[in-house]
Amino acid sequence: MTEIIRAALGIFATLAPFGLIPAFLALPVNPAAKTDGESQARTLNYAAATSLAVLLLTVVVTDAFLGLIDVVPESFQAGAAVIMLPLAAQLLWTGRSMDPGERVTSRPWLMPLTFPGLVGPPSLAAVLAYTARYSELEAALATVLAVALAYAILWFAEPLGRQMGPLALGMIGRLSGAFIVVIALELVVDGVRSV
């Protein structure tokens, strides 16, 4: 259980939902939706489901991927930690993981919300690292937990954004960056100390 929670926290950190709130709220309204709320819900549902599917697929292919690049899990952890650092730096600097002015496509749930918003190199690296470190089942459960938590936060993005205001939201975004640094350090230390 501890392993699942630890992995879930690590993956959740790299999803960085608080840093996504401003960009998520700035996404254009889906013309097929009757209200703004319905539009956001639909976008979020698609994005969460796609992210979960991609990250779970990553869980499944972890062994093959690490075999392909000839790296043992313990060594990969250091690489995963480094891959997380640009996201951490961006969050610490701006409090956001994505610019609200990010160019959107005709399918904003896919791009930019899923890629690179929720599923980018940092979250993929985190899933790979935790799958290699624990087991596929534990990593899969942790991924579900992490995505569910991110989904819940983004579900309440509008009231959160309204209640907290940009300043508080920016602070929480920066804290998310610090959280990623902690997670990355833990991965490095564990990788160095592991057999």
Added chain:
Amino acid sequence: MQPPAWLTRGTLLSLTFWIVFLGGVRFAVVPPESCGIEDEDQILLAAQRSAAWMSRNQYDDGSYVYLYYKDTDTIPRDYNEVRHAGVTMSLYQAAGRLGDRDALAAADRAVGWMEDNLVRRHDWAALAYGGRLDRPPLGASALMVISLAERRLATADDQYDDLMHEVGNYMTTLQRPDGGFHIGWDVQADAPDTYGTSRYYPGEALWALALMHEAFPGEGWDDHAWATLRFITEDRDEVEGVEFPPLPDQWASYGLAEMVEWGLSDFQIDYARRLAGRFGLLIRTESQREGSAWGTTVRGREARASGIGTWAEGMAGLWRVAAQDKRLADIKNKAEKRLHCVAGILAERQYTPEEAAEYPRPGIVEGAWFINEETRMDDMQHAFSGIIYALDALDALAEHTVRAPEEPIR
């Protein structure tokens, strides 16, 4: 043709950043790992060639070829009694584990050399050579005891029991109240040398004392071994100023493996876990250097065989602890993977008969490991012991061992 709508300048910049960044991470942080030769028979052959090197490159007086430079075909006049005892230990391991009679004969000649180089005072005897006759180093005597204990296990011959006790007494004489050791005895002052310290002598003494207890139970050697283990696990890294503890000391691993049946404390098991992590890191790093200029560019030059061999020895000792103590069971499989890897790396880097044939003295090149054109006898010692104990973990020796442990070699 119009580019797709999503392919904006920002997207391209972002993609370019990640491609370059991930490439950099791949190059500098996680270079590919290679484990040399995979085939366990080939790995065993490397161990046999290494044992043959040690048996073959011995002088009539029982000493070995200490150093050799293959580019200049020179054998410098230099020697070290600690390494002499270490090589002899490995030869007895070859005798005991592979039934190698040449190794046994060579090791017996080497014991003769050690008997000729003993300093005797009070109730103890200590191995010393050359400039160290006035301060016999603890490590040489500890490894001499280990050699004789390995001989006893291989042959069931007890002719050296009195000598083992004499040399064993030197270790207990040098033991400090905190479980650590004085580095040697100042013969002129007839008192312990209280100035010098050694990082590795306590580990060597630990294993020697544990083997003394196994050979002669009920004589109190275990009390000294426990005190030594307490010092090693709790104090040594601080006393010796080890920057990145725990010190990667394979002798401590051997000692832990010997003592695991006696019942280790949680703290000692935790120390064993941390030690396994250190050896694991060293082996993984070496596997990133193996076989590519890319690896040596980012991880530095390859380590010498004596160093790599000690990591294999250390990991193999801890594998034995993990195999017997459930508290470490979770690292057993990983330890086996690392052992396979490090043994494969050693086997890959060893000079084969074909490669050796190109040199003026193929007999000193075949079965050896070279770094900067140099081989030293402990390269073969540690590589042999590391591989042979690694093969134990891989269960590869079972079908090759020519005798059962209960059948003495003679």
